[in-house]
Amino acid sequence: MCHPIKLSLVIERFGQETWDKLSSVAGVQGTFMTYGVYDDILTLRLVQEACSMLDVSSEVVLKLFGEHFFTFCKQAGYDTMLKTLGGNLTEFIENLDALHSYLALSYQEMNAPSFRVEKTEDGNMLLHYYSDRKGLYHIVPGIMEAVARELFNSKVTMVVLKQSEEDERTGKKEHVVFLVLQSDQAGSTRHPTCILCDCFQEVTLRRMRERCVSLAGRRSGWDLVRTVVLLGKGSRQCTFSPCYPDKLWMEEETFCDxxxxxxxxxxxxxxxxxxxxxxxxxxxxxxxxxxxxxxxxxxxxxxxxxxxxxxxxxxxxxxxxxxxxxxxxxxxxxxxxxxxxxxxxxxxxxxxxxxxxxxxxxxxxxxxxxxxxATRDLVLLNQQRLAEMELTNQLERKKEELRILSCHLEAEKKKTEALLYAMLPRHVANQLKEGKTVEAGEFEVCNILFSDVVTFTNICAACEPIHIVHMLNSMYSKFDRLTNVHDVYKVETIGDAYMVVGGVPVPRESHACRVANFALGMRTAAREVTNPVTDKPIQIRVGIHTGPVLAGVVGQKMPRYCLFGDTVNTASRMESHGVPDHIQLSPTTYSVLMDTGFDLRERGQIDVKGKGQMTTYFLFGNLRASEEIIMGRSLIVIGKLSTQVHVNVYNNNNDYN
The missing domain is CATH 3.30.450.260 (Haem NO binding associated domain)
Incomplete structure (x- = not known):
């Protein structure tokens, strides 16, 4: 029962995230069964990690747990049971062991502590605490202070007088002696019934005293005075004195029966x-x-x-x-x-x-x-209770299984969404998930990029298919990361061809610069991949064109976000008519980038299939951004530690170019 209370305490006081972190660091499960049995090692581990995480002593954590323990028991329906244990704190403590014995019917493996009250000669109360668990005695002040405050409207201060270990039959047993100092809460009020009785007695005494004055000197009057005095004494007396017989009126046989x-x-x-x-x-x-x-x-x-x-x-x-x-x-x-x-x-x-x-x-x-x-009734009632407890355990187990399945379902849902977002733009995918029809859209200007691997056909002919797959996977993983850095959209990959668009599906003013920076980054990334045939860096051709395009979702079984228009064809021609390890730009792309700080050089006129003669240009670099920025990384050296940190090269839509 303690572990569910710890979970409740952390979540209520510090939040779900703190509990998730604490349970992860302590290496314990995130939820607990009410009637489950857990090792004491888990308890101590949770306490130690909580102390480390909150930067407080174990005494503070355990006392806080004790206070919450009492609150949790009240909320769990044990409040009436707790209130009836005794009329004062001493009686309450004396009956705690009996309560633990009753609870052992439900919690069969419960190993509860034991309590003993001792009165000193000066009237103070000593609380003796015995437990097989070491180091948890600070829970007791938290519980007792909460009990005194909530049930008896008093304030309790507990001081540890002695801590020792006693040899019992089962081994060492921790024995802690507390001095309990109890005082009434400030401003406490008496029960209305007591006030009413005092008022009634006061009125009766006043009337009888008035009659005594009028009957002064008479014998009957003095009898009345004696009655008043005795009544006054009786009104001040609040103790009960039992009456015992002179002999026990029971036969030995009757007692034994x-x-x-x-x-x-x-x-x-x-x-x-x-x-x-x-x-x-x-x-x-x-x-x-x-x-x-x-x-x-x-x-x-x-x-x-x-x-x-x-x-x-x-x-x-x-x-x-x-x-x-x-x-x-x-x-x-x-x-x-x-x-x-x-x-x-x-x-x-x-x-x-x-x-x-x-x-x-x-x-x-x-x-x-x-x-x-009462054992007769207890056995019959507990028979039904055991059946209810088993149903409760089954319900909790099913609830935990459902929670785990929900977590797995949520994880699979995220994987599905990630796959869907890889195939379609996010806002398009969300519309399809909601069952809406995605209308095709026309974009007046965008930048389309194509790339392919030089001599890819020869590489395929000379290598095992698995080597080709590893090469493309390594290269495309680097390209995919760069799409996130420069916020461009990957349309598709077919074989060694990689297609990217900027300004679609979300229009951006800086789409041309983003695609240009992406092209520079992918050329550098390709050089980090080895050709499985020559063991030399891979070379790619890149072509970029700027123009209008029509975009929309095509297909139902496997929908794809496709681009249509002459801009797509021209961009493909820029790549196919390009030069290895170079980035070729169309005239429209050059006109957009010419004043943005990029290193652009004219290639001259070339014969483009289906287009005739075109003057094209090469992109060699960005004069305003380093390679680390283009690649979306920066090198931080702290002593001997070296880490790569991905950074966004576009802050507040301003380009490093």
Whole structure:
């Protein structure tokens, strides 16, 4: 139960992102089952990582957890149960072990701490805390301060007086002693019923005193005065004094029948008296002065089987377990009562049972339980509760499976969207996802780029297909990264041909400069890829043309965003009539770039298929931008550390050119 509370605390106080980071660093899962069992190592790891992440001490983290623990229990529906544990803080603490015993019915693997209250001679309260877990005692002040504040309208300050380890049967047990200083909250108010009673008594006293004055000197008047005085004393007295009989009006046989599982033993653990049913299951107890520890061992609290240890935990609920001398094992749960005049201990108990199956496995039936024993009702009610708990566990498991499937679905959805956005422009893909029809659009001016690999046919003839795939994949991965750097759109790749457009589908004033910078970057990137035949850098041809174009989505089964128009044909001719390792520009592209800082040189007139004679130009570089900027990277050297950082070469739509 602690781990779901930790999750709730971090998310409520610090947010989901903090919990995701904390669980990732601590190496624990992101969610927890309510009735799940988790290793204590996870608890300590979460505490350590939380301290490191928040830069606070473990004392602060654990105390904060204790406060939230109480709040979480109230919100989880345990508020009524907590309010009925006791009328004050002392009674509340004394009944905590009983509450833990009840909760163990639901949380079977729960290893709860134990609490013991001690009153000092000066009236202060000492709280003894025992736990098998080390280093978690700072949770206690957080819980107790919240309990005192919320349930008893008081302020509590707790100081650690002693911290030690005690050797118990199960090994080392942490023992911490707290000094509890309790005071009323400022401005606290009394209950309306108390105020009403005080008013009634005050009016009664006033009237009777007035009558006393008028009857002064008479005997009956003095009787009335005595009554007033006694009434006044009674109004100030708030304590209750029980009345005990001179003798116990119950026969021994009746007591043994009414409490069929009780045991009375002395300081030497010798059995003096037992109930009739426990004699039936353990006949050895009928023998006089037999030692109780011969047949039973204490399983809760985890203490040695001595009178001294039992009296130390006298306010705790005890569980005794019979030794395995036969197939069935009897567990007894109840209260230890010290009888000082007899120097004996009374263990008033009943079988510890969770279900009808345990009743049957223990060789018991409902008739063996006393009619006044609440265990009868507990077994029947808990039988239904166990079924509900199993349904709750199944629901939580299905919920967790659904959450995991949702995460996987979201991841696959992102992959699908990434693939879709790689095939189509983002706004076009979003329209298709919404079931809308994407109308074709005409763009008055754009820049189209084509590139291909020089002697690609010869390379294919001389190499294994897998080598060609590796070469193209390496080269196209570099080109794809550059499209993000310069914000241009990759239309398609066919074989060794790579097609890019600027100004489509989103018009931009700087589209010509972006495509030109991209061309320079892809030429440099191609040189980083090795020709599998010659082991020399790959050479590409690049052609760019500027003009109008018609763009739209074509196809339904596998839709593609295609460009149509003479601009596409001319750009393709610029590439096919180009020179290896050069970027060829059409006259229209040259006119756009001529005053933007690029290194442009005239090639001269060439015969272009389908176009006739054209004067073309070569793009050699950008005089205003370095190669690192063109490639979208910068070199940062910190000591011996060297990293590449991708940077956007266009800030606020201003070009580095």
């Amino acid at each position: 009414a409490f069929p599982f009780h045991i009375v033993f002395d300081e030497d653990l010798k059995v003096k008296q037992t109930g009739v049913k426990i004699q039936k299951f353990i006949p050895g107890l009928q023998t006089g002065d037999t030692r109780l520890d011969k047949y039973f061992t204490i399983t809760h609290p985890q203490v040695t089987f001595t009178i001294e240890s039992i009296r130390k935990f006298i306010n705790s609920q005890f569980v005794l377990k019979s030794h395995r001398d036969k197939d069935t094992t009897l567990k007894l749960r109840g209260q230890m009562l010290w009888m000082g005049s007899l120097r004996c201990m009374l263990f008033l108990c009943s079988p510890k049972l969770r279900s009808l199956q345990e009743l049957q496995d223990g060789g018991l039936n409902l008739a063996d339980l006393a009619h006044h024993d």
